[in-house]
Amino acid sequence: MDPAEHATPSPALIDLARAYGVSPDHFGFHGESRTASTDTLTAVLAALGVDASTPERIDVALASVVDAPWRRMLPATLVLREGQAQKFPVHVTDGMPVEVWIELEGHGGRIDLEQIDLYTEPRTVDGRTIGRAMFEVPRTLPLGWHEVRAATPDGQSRATLAVTPVRLELPADLAGRQSWGLMAQLYSVRSRQSWGVGDFADLADLGWIGGKALGADFLLINPVAAAEPTTPMTPSPYLPVSRRFINPLYLRVEDIRETAYLSAADRSIVEWSAEGVRELSTDPGPIDRDASWDAKKAALQVVFEAPRSAARQTAFGDFRASQGRGLEDFATWCAFTEHFGGAAWPPALRDPAGDEVAALRVELAQQIDFHCWLQWVADVQLEQAQRSALEGGMAIGIMHDLAVGVHPEGSDAWALGSVLAHGIGVGAPPDMYNQQGQNWSQPPWHPEELARTGYAAYRDLLRTVLRHAGALRIDHVIGLFRLWWIPEGNGADEGVYVRYDHEALIGILCLEAHRAGAVVIGEDLGVFEPWVRDYLTDRGILGTSILWFEQESDGRPLAPEHYRALSLTTVTTHDLPPSAGYLAGEQVELRDRLGLLTEPVQLVRQQARRERDQMILALATRGLIDDDPSERELVEALHRYIKATPAVLLGVSLADAVGERRAQNQPGTDQQYPNWKVPLGDSSGNVVLIEDLLDNARLLSLAAVMNEDDLPA
Template identity: 65%
Template sequence: MPEPTPPVPDALVQLATTYGITTEYESFFGNQETVSATTLVALLEAMGVDASSPERIDVSLAHAKDEPWRRVLPPVVVVRERQTPRVPVHVTHGDPVDVWLELDPEAGGGRRRMTQLDEYTEPRTVDGRLVGRATFQLPGDLPLGWHTLHATGPSGDARCVVVVTPERLELPPHLEAERAWGFMAQLYSVRSAASWGVGDLADLAEIMRLAGNRCGADFVLINPLHAGEVIAPMSPSPYLPTTRRFVNPLYIRPEDIRETAYLSAADRSLVEWAGEPVRTGGTDTGPIDRDAAWTAKKSALEVVFAAPRSAARQDAFDRFRADQGEGLESFALWAALCEEHGQPGEWPQGAHDLSSPFIARARTELAERVSFHCWLQWVADEQLAAAQRAAREGGMRIGVMHDLAVGVHPEGADSWALRDVLARHVGVGAPPDMYNQQGQNWSQPPWRPDALARAGYLPYRDMLRTVLRHAGAIRIDHILGLFRLWWIPDGSSPDQGAYVKYDHDALVGILCLEAARAGAVVIGEDLGLVEPWVRGYLAERGVLGTSVLWFEQDAGKPLPPEKYRRLALATVTTHDLPPTAGYLADEHVAIRERLGLLTEPAAVVRRQAQDERDSFIDLLDDRGLLSDDPSEREIVEALHRLILRTPSVLVGVALVDAVGERRAQNVPGTSDEYPNWRVPLADGVGNLVTVDELFDNPRLRSLVAALQKG
């Protein structure tokens, strides 16, 4: 018999709970699981907390209890509008203190003096000093924004961030009055005759304008555009970026940069020659080669960067660089270091310490390359702005809908520049479930809840602001990560992890604040095992959920459309499933069988898939949406007409469904076994569909007509 798991000491449980680590959880299979002491010690270490012995645990517990009393002010205060929270202020017992609030300039600025409450708290001896607590109450009429609380007195000066967030992110009036529909696209896969091997921001602008003008679409949801590696090999997955804040320059169209038009004939030839190997006119049916595309583009972009800019253009670049601040400079320096020294794992000593003499020298020695990578972000920002402008000119009410990935590459720019707020020696993943019985490890370093709060949530805010600059909406992948994440210590199997809780009021509140300022709608990807209270909470805050038709079932039967949530983006499929035509043809079973991913006999899985498909077709029949002998195209269109009968305020149509594509963009659980995230858009018989012909595609036009018919 296996040895029983030794009990976890109560003091360790108390310490882990203090830092938000869940010591017990309910598994996918309904069992109550206890996290091992080994895992708890490792996760505490990742937060900088020593729990290596009973004595160290006692010391760390005492430190955690004293820590709030060591600080004059809390690290950050996040409240909803109209709330009047009490703020503790700690000073040497008996010292006076003056407290006031400096209001956010974006909210009108000004100063508000705080009044101390007549409350007594017993003083506490901390580090040999008797510390008293004064309590101040924030007023309930503070404007939304990022304010600064100041405290001054004989005990010293202190400040902290006070964030006032919306009670609820209200829908735009046009969505309150009428639902919106739009396309969902993997941008890299949708190419034109002018593309450099991958779909780019110029292609996006074309898609936005034509989807609005010709189809009446109101948005296009695109894959995350986050920056990837700057040297080969570049990860094909848009969900494993090096940073979530900045854009992958792979999506830049060199010819659309203003300075390109004024190049000399010789330099113009260099740009054109660089593009020739990858500009295939959209006829290459093979997997998308990001490395080849980036090698060609970087060569051309270096030529354009070296060209002179007008005074006004240089001023615009300088202002962009100043506005994006240290975050942009650090990302650009990381990119320059990669070019100079290779992958981060190969960097010399001192290169991973931002305060080292090595980095100080690198800022000077690599200044030109740093400027180049800052310029790339400026150019990408301009082309993103042009895409959103094209959407509006095409009549779209929302426009670009960005996708925010869960995390970042463990050796990426964010992991390097934000190391103080990201946990080390752990990865994010998921515990075991029926599809992955050993669990999953995505190898992405998570935010440290305590460190992020100490930073006033500014890294999180800056990321959101940059992504939302030219967006009408944002989708948050795995929004459950704003509530809790499954942390796995390095060297442990995915099932040997634990959930770590986050201050969801703060994270969701700040998301709503930044979206409100940007005028954007927020959609949370809340698929899978999400507790009902979480969905209720998000709806209360005005964050839309996600409803995928195949997953919307009740007791094994399709959920009737009228029972869908109103506050949701409803779709037939998602990028982790085959296109609907492929799903109807059991492609999801065939490919998993071919790759050895099935955990049950193929015949059993096929029968289950057939039963599921039949149940949905029966529902379509019951609703009068099918003829007696429907074709594949008719079934696909009927499924989309079915979700139009839901109350959901947003409806998404995958471009792959619109053209009859059968191949999946991604097969979860695979890497090299399948060309994930590298499949160019094609129709049902494998013919490529380019941006130039997309909106004349007969199948797309038929689906749009079916949507308009309702």
Template identity: 65%
Template sequence: MSTPETSQAVPDAAAPDDLRELAATYGVLTEHHRYGGGVDAVADATLVAVLTALGVAASTPGEVAHSLRRARDEEWRTVLPPAVVVRQGDRHDVPVHVTHGSSVHVWLEVEGAEPTARPHQVRPRRDLEQVDAFVEPREVDGRQVGRATFSVPADLPLGWHTLHALTEGHETTATLVVTPRRLELGTDLDRRQAWGVLVQLYSVRSRTSWGMGDLADLADLAWLTAHRAGADFIAVNPLSAAEPVTPLTPSPYLPTSRRFGSPLYVRVEDIPETAYLTAADRSLVEWASDPVRDLAADDGPIDRDAVWDAKKAALEVVHTAPRRASRQAAFEEFVAEQGTGLRDFATWCALTEELGGGRWPAELADPASPAVAQARERLADRVDFYSWLQWVFDEQKRDAQRTAVDTGMRIGVVHDLAVGVHPDGADAWANADVLASGVGVGAPPDMYNQQGQDWSQPPWNPRALAQAGYAPYRDMLRTVLRHAGALRVDHVLGLFRLWWVPRGMAPTQGAYVRYDHDALVGILCLEAHRAGAIVIGEDLGVFEPWVRDYLADRGVLGTSVFWFEQDGDQPTAPQDYRRLTLASVGTHDMPPTAGYLAGEHVDLRDRLGLLTEDPQVLRSRARSERAAAVRALAEQGLVGDNPSEREVVEALHRYLRRSRAALVGVQLVDAVGERRSQNQPGTDREYPNWKVPLGDSAGNPVLVEDLFENARLRSLFAAVAQGR
């Protein structure tokens, strides 16, 4: 989902048109820079659709005028803001709105800074002082409303606190979040560069995995790369939940839930209860695995449907096995800890299974409805099964991180957070009140997809998310950050603004919607701090220049890709790379380096009809790009005359090891000589996206057990480990 081109953003235009004024009021940009130069004004139809998705009536001139009037008084209608997010150490003033002339008492309940604080523990209470800041009262909906200002003290601990206001006998509450000023790197990354391996886990199979890579393979990869090559981290694609029934969506970046994991990645044999199955039940598990055992050696597309059918049958058998008292207690504690979120997710899975993926009755649209409660009770066994799958996934995720750290990795496993979720998935159902409907997240046209992109994922509604006190966002982050050494946030620019594409419109007809980045980035840093993880933001794409500085100031690493780092028409010199970044040669949305050097990214897009420019011009540009890269490597003394493909690939990685980047990532596909892309943006069925198994330069499968038998891998890892 990355877009490599950078461009200056146009500030909101002070348009006289009421519709455009209304759009700007709600953070909808009315203009944007066009790829290749120039500025495009957003069409009125797009603005109306986006405002409607935000819950703002704008279909007629009368609605626009009414919405504008309401917008000017919106904050005066509530006693407290819906949520207040501040940085630790900052004094912050909070406006409190009451009937003019009425008194108000405001106080704060303080949460402990650590997530281990007991939920029922008595919280310290602190009264807030009123600030002498007179504001003229205002007539709102026929009554005079006054504003009192109260000061939030600067010495509050990190955490999620609760504001209270009492006026005229009514008490109002709001969320107050204190976030770190800066997320510190730790693990001496501020002094010593770390390197690691970038992996599409599903593609990396072993002889004992069931046709696709799993969490046991991840643990083995971590051990091997740390023990034999000295790697400090292993970064994987999102392991987020897919559908509970086939057919499954192949893309790990279009999950049904970002909060919960995919049991596709569970290793059945590693569940402790498997060891205590009866002979008959053990035979059932073995029979379930028979159809997929041999798929590890198959060079064709990965068959997730076959894998899930097999694993699901086996997991159902293991689920029925008795658990020791301690393990049963651990499962129950996990369910209680995950709370309503897990209950709703498991209920959605059970309902989806029962309905066979068909259309849902209207009475099941609301997770809190009586009909859903009745269904949950009727399907209690299946709800328990899907809850148990999340516990098993969490345990094996924990074991992989523990293996990585115990083997000496400074960071361990880097997990990945997709930018959004499937429009018909569990999160879209459970969080419908905080997601925008009728629009999807996407990207405007760029160098690598000149038709724009529509990823179809419903975005957070920034107004509704704030009104919910950011709780859904927090809960998602907490689960994803469990057992993670770091978190990569796909399209981190979406915490600042997102390209919304109204349903039925082309990706070129979207508009940018702004978010409260101080709140979203601050909460991300808070939850990462509490989890002991670092954060890496994929900050490729169209953005305002200050965004990267802001992320660096908060301690969030960026992303630097060799092919996108340019100084004029030459590659950026190693010493000019940003310090706070993860540097890599390519990305999963590009061919592996061997294929890219050969210009296969142009050939593939030409075959798929994705180009809007002359293919020959693009091929010439690709050859020039390669020549410039080789010259830069030669200037560093990393290659001689007429270097081979393998020499160039190794030199590119050594070039990055000479850079100032805190982290350097090596794609596993580059290590084994793979040439096929994992994903071609802008395609669906035209290319086997997210289904390509790890293979060598000839496409022959490379299994986990054979990785370090691969001479090309050993050579590249040795070059990277030697560093500069």
């Protein structure tokens, strides 16, 4: 076959791809139309469990996808909005009677359904004549997780039914006013009592300071999801081994109650562990997570083995029971990872439900208990941090961040393997800031399997992350609509979009956030379809506006009054240098040094200077700066600019507030740059500790700007 011919997918392959939610073509960042190759479509369909390797198999798969709904008695899952009536089919042997009813959540009772007089011609599938009966979910169902059941003389079937809020509303104390908050990379914000890495005690202090002394209403932090239980630990908080569970690296050992009652010998072990890494908190060099975790883990083992009171032991047991099989699987994976070190696991252990796994669980029971306990004490400290932020006066408190996906060899990939697609990484196609595209090497949700399981893994994830959150930021929220799937071995630009049931995923997100009383923010940047933002707005999910990305059609800065009201608006983001560095064009020089540019560096420098000059002109036109502003005055003027927008939430990077210039992350790099290892520092790179914040003139001045009532006209 001609390679050029093979690169162009056949009409049948395109039809098959679309039937499974795979978009064979898309528009790039510059508006050009691009079509995926045959190899890419075939590989993505294979990850979905569809064999499209030959024209004959494509024809078989096309016939099968048409018959698939008729093979199920009930739809996999029903997700609808409150007050909405929804028809759904029930498939049974033609002519057989069927009884259909709804079991309401929490012993709420049973609602019997009547068949609707809506005839559909029977269909022969797999040699059986199947009839379709139509029923309707009544519009009076309450919010919650219910169950549809169907019974015939041949058997029963059940399906998950989720009734979700039409719209998330802002909390009453946020309505009608503009609120601002801090944004911080928690690992980088340390105190003199930290073990080399910012922790949950530091989080509690920062939340209290932010509310009490600075007037902030929220504190957005990086994802604190679990990393490897052994070193080396993946630095990126956006590549966790589990999105549901917590990284115990952030624990403050001394704040665990049992630490206070250790014997003298055991207390000495804890102190010796701390002494070796506490001094790292004042080290301006890259953060050493591995040294901190090795020391902290040794101390935590000592505290774990100390006696607990009956009340504390009961609380631990209750937590463990509430988190169910998910926690046990996560703790098992951690114990297995420690047991085998860096060696490959025996193939038999790849099945979490296998007999070999059950046997090794028994052998490693003590260490599994330890990892369950780590999650419990982390949960307690997160709860304390949220309480501290609220007691300090914050209206929202801690705003957690949910990463797009998980490590391909992590806990979730092992325990949730059936609802993840394998042989695929997710990322983003090329855009102006990442001209080669991005591959985040994370296995995506398998759309059909997720629905088949009633979205249980997704629901459990949201519930856990929202337990102690006043708000939740969803990284790359566009991924709940479609994700850029990249087959293994392909470049980041050789992917394809796979669509998800966004009505289900967004609806479930709204339901769990409503129950938690949390605000939801979607990071809706990059390449997306225009209607997506309108949809999110209709559901009450805030968007994300970054000053440098908001531009008029001619490239000039977007006027503040044209920003979205329902948004979290900020000057910068963690994927850019702080504002002082960005104004100096350091993002261009860094990408040039790292070989990430696809255009001549002089051209990119010129574009950056034009962007800066246009922004300074916009600030001057509005009277926000004088003729020769200092760096500090420019940064404050940028924040006055976003204060002039109608955005309900404004975010201030703590790095901006103290004068930091170094980027936390440079997308598209791995070892070339110390991503996620840069400690909080001032404009000279000197470490800024939590104890120093209230003496930091730049921080206090910027907080005063954010608390101003009146702005220049």
